[in-house]
Amino acid sequence: MEKCFRTQLEAYLVHLQLAERSPATRRQYRGAILDFIEYLGGEPATKEVVIRYKNRLQKIYLPASVNAKLAALNGFFSFVGGDGLRVKQLKIQRQAYCPKERELTKAEYLRLVKTAQRRGDLRLSLLMQTICSTGIRVSELRFITAEAVRRGEALVQLKGKTRTVLIAGRMRSALQRYMRRAGIQAGPIFVSRAGRPLDRSNIWKMMRGLCRGAGVAAEKVFPHNLRHLFARCFYAADRDIAKLADILGHSNINTTRLYIVSTGQEHLRRMDALGLVV
The missing domain is CATH 1.10.150.130 (Tyrosine recombinase, N-terminal domain)
Structure with missing residues (x-):
């Protein structure tokens, strides 16, 4: 056997x-x-x-x-x-909030970006901003090409699915300036010295290198957390989970719900605000 x-x-x-x-x-x-x-x-x-x-x-x-x-x-x-x-999987109740020690806040994200800028690492700064401002997956970053920046949208084709990722005005302008400075005319924007698209492990390592200088706990700093931050910020502004699911490329809205959970501290503030305790 x-x-x-x-x-x-x-x-x-x-x-x-x-x-x-x-x-x-x-x-x-x-x-x-x-x-x-x-x-x-x-x-x-x-x-x-x-x-x-x-x-x-x-x-x-x-x-x-x-x-x-x-x-x-x-x-x-x-x-x-x-x-x-075949056996049944375990039934897991969806957690109502995200552990505080794992949630990357907007303020912490901005400190990471500014730390990269202070160190003169414009590529890393723009890379984090691109993920966080578009909600793109790190595996999809290679579709952010010079051609996509000029169009203002990237066509992502992975796992038999095709979707369009919009690159908003300010992000697009910042990437265009970077392209001119780096002499990038075509192909992926974020590449290694050998010209290959940066992979997840390299990006994670570069981001972790910012933690101490930015004063952000290392366990909060990984590429996918930028996507989660985008989802929370977008939902807080728009409150349209269906639209958010489309932007994130989710076929199941229940997956999107996992992206917008906030910390237990926010739940506690809302519970106290109900005024149900004399």
Whole structure:
């Protein structure tokens, strides 16, 4: 069984690639499935064994991580014709607020941008502003090209989906000035010295380098948090979650709801303001 699963795993990874799943997703799925194969230790895979493995995962990982691993296993089981091995994911109630230690505030974001500017790192400053002012995913940053800046909109094509990301006036002007200064005529704006689009790990590392100078906790500083900040600021100004979902490229509005949760402190202020305590 173990040898058979290992062989089928390689075929499944090819299947995921053809389905245009991201390299990060494929790595995550591969690790989760290999962990299960190791757990089997040559024992036949039965529904009872999978349930036992699920219970073991719950003792080790947070619920969201357990569900991610179960999603990988369930997909693999369906691929190999083992639908009878699939197990239910954990039910997780959506958290009503974001932990304060993880929420990047607008003031903190602006300090990060200004710190990059003081250090003369215009590229990093504009990169953060581009993500935060458009709500774009860091994986979509390569679609912010010289051509897109001139048009005022970027055509993003990923995972079989196509959407348009608008580049507003002030951001567009700032990028045009940068293009002239850097001599960028075509292709992605944010590239490495070798001319390749910057990837997530490089961007994260550069942003983390600003933390001490900006006085911002490192656990708050990562590219995707800029997208969350955009979502909260846009929703606070517009209060139209459907429009926000379109801008973010979400097909499910429940995903968008996760982006606009605020800290527990804001919930406490609103509860106190109800005037229900004498």
